[in-house]
Amino acid sequence: MAVTFGTGWVASAFSIAYRFPNMYRNLLAEGTLSQSFMPIYSEAEKQDSIQPAIVAGTVLTFLTFMLSVFVGIFMMFAPFFIPYLVGGSLEYSNLVIKLSLILFVLIMTASLSSIFIAISNSKQKFFVPSLSPIILNLAYLIVFWFVLPHVDEMLDKVTILSYGIILGGVVQLIVQSYYVKKLGLAPQLNFNWKHPAIKKIFNLMIPAVIGGGFYQISLLIDVFLANYIQNQNPGLGAVVSLDYSQRLIQFPTGIIGVALATTTLPTLLASIKKDETHLIPAELISVVSFALYITLPAAMGFFILGIPIIDSLYYGGKWDSSSTASTYAALKFYALAIPMYSLNKIFTSSYYAFKDTKTPLRINMISFAINLSMNLMLMGILKHAALALSSALSAMITFSLLFYHLRKHGIQISKTSLWERTNRFFFPLLAMAIVLLFFRYMISTEVFSWLENFGFSFANQSRIFITLAIVCSSIVYFIASGILKLPEFQLVFGKILGKLKRNKSVN
DSSP states (O other): OHHHHTTSHHHHHHHHHHHHHHHHIIIIIIIIHHHHHHHHHHHHHTTOSSHHHHHHHHHHHHHHHHHHHHHHHHHHHHHHHHHHHHOSOHHHHHHHHHHHHHHTTHHHHHHHHHHHHHHHHHTTOOHHHHTHHHHHHHHHHHIIIIIGGGOOOHHHHHHHHHHHHHHHHHHHHHHHHHHHHHTTOOOOOOOOTTSHHHHHHHHHHHHHHHHHHHHHHHHHHHHHHHHHHHHHSTTOOHHHHHHHHHHHHHHHIIIIIIHHHHHHHHHHHHHHHTTOGGGHHHHHHHHHHHHHHHHHHHHHHHHHHHHHHHHHHHOBTTBOHHHHHHHHHHHHHHHHTHHHHHHHHHHHHHHHHTTOOHHHHHHHHHHHHHHHHHHHHHHHHHTHHHHHHHHHHHHHHHHHHHHHHGGGGTOOOOHHHHHHHHGGGHHHHHHHHHHHHIIIIIIHHHHHHHHHHTTOOHHHHHHHHHHHHHHHHHHHHHHHHHHTTOHHHHHHHHHHHHHHHHHHHHO
């Protein structure tokens, strides 16, 4: 994407057009919808063996109808309101409209897939559901590798890419629905929209949608503020820079935050169902400490090695060093809040386990107001980097409030216990930081010069450098963790080490 489109107006148009369905996909498919559906589905399982299928079928048909209406309304009015939002030339706004009309269909496939994923997760089946984003990304890559090289016109390329993403969404839905059917959990499609489940799920969803909507709207506002900054600073590439930096930090937050939130919810629901809520604080401490164990090194890596990481992924074609510098200006601030983004997903999921969607709503309203205020205060000084800094600070405030207000459900997480569990990360993190700083500031020039002598391109030099830095720093981090016998290290490598010991004893 970066090499093909760079940070020009075509890339900006795609970023904004993709933002519309992505906003609703993140709001519904990857959070609110599935997490609101699971308690209702779990409750139906208590009644009889048929009710879960009926509930799922009712929700699916109603959701399909509502989404169809929503997509239709968007397609009807998008040509009128988008030009006012994006500004710029007529050619630019027309391209945003065209791509938006194609990509918005993604909200249907993603949202319907999320219901099937929630059904699988309720049965502690996580592997196939976890493949869902991989399927979408695979479609994305197939178009780039096998189709776009044979297309010359830039506008044709971005249009074909958009259709390829929609095709990936359809495949995603087919795979998840087939897997649920294979598990013997196929929904019984029906149009009984007066079923109590519809009212229950919407009672949970509406506050959650509004609350999550504040976060998604803040991201959308960031894009339009970046678009404004870009119009005021031609050549800065603020929209695409912000978009690519967000995509980079979504990798660890998506893998860790979404995955742990998805697996935490069924566990908490089981504890609540068994009236064992006294076990929840210890469970959350374990989840939080594991999330920090993985995301803190990721945050450190992006902050210290951000520039070579960006170059290793994007450099070449229309992407140059100025594109990298513009992207890193935002990435370094986003990186600071990677742990908070992940923890916020986990704690929000915890509230949903108690069927409480109103508290996260209030907290997101506060964070939204703070984020918007800081955007307006700082963007004149830091330009698009201000949007990343504001987002990071508001994420930290959100975490503090979510953590504090869990006590209203009788869940008091001991700060002392959490600190005792996580302060042992200090020395592994310090050792890792030393290695990363050594690579970045002590030997990077020599490594790049040496690789250049062997004829490697700058992008490949960056890839080799980053690989060496990540491998060496990770080894140091995990060795230090193993020496300290951290529980999180045992969780990651316990089975592997146990198997090696057993094989050694047999031999």
